[in-house]
Amino acid sequence: MTQPPLKLPDSGPSSHALPDGRLVAPSAERNAAPIFERLAEYVPDHGMVLELASGTGQHIAALAGMYPDVAWQPSDASDERMDSINAWRAHTGADNLRDPVLLNASKPWPDFPDFRLAYVVNLFHLIPQQDVVAVIRGAAGALATGGHFFIYGPFRTDGTFRSEGDARFHASLTAQNPLIGYKDLEWVEAELCAAGLSIVAVHELPANNLVIVAQKPA
């Protein structure tokens, strides 16, 4: 059965569209600077980078401008998101920002050229556990040896929420779909290892978010 769209803090009128079709999500504006600061440690000096669940496309459009020697590949499972990503692409005019691809990352992945970095922002808490496993396996298969998988979002640690607000957000998600919600950091780490990746770092980011970084062994 198809699930209705999730109600998220930014899915209401607080997400707005610019006249040229670019969608702007306030959460993506807020978290961009701390994410970009951390991501900088893992952006290769050349080659391809894949963004999963690009959403509006505003993150990858900014990154393509910051790193012109890297090819940036946006993707999302939603056909509707392609329009906004394309509008951001047209707005930046960056040659190194590829056409977005429709990619449900929890389904079998197409053959991609090897990525030196794959990153995902705010997806894992929105999909069921078995879909997270599929995303991790897909990313592990698409990475070049030595490539990194960078995962940003809210997580529990050993079943404990990092704040009251996180517990409330998780409850609001499971009320909409009992299969989704926050994942345990330790479980994600174990799945990354089971997919053949090694854990490189776990970073604390503002608003109780974490970044988990794994690497495909050389």
Ligand SMILES: C[S@@+](CC[C@H](N)C(=O)[O-])C[C@H]1O[C@@H](n2cnc3c(N)ncnc32)[C@H](O)[C@@H]1O
């Ligand atoms: C909360 S938004 C995050 C978007 C963007 N990363 C950001 O930080 O603004 C979640 C996005 O995940 C996409 N999505 C949901 N399930 C997906 C899946 N299985 N594979 C790829 N994208 C997915 C949705 O279409 C939506 O654009």
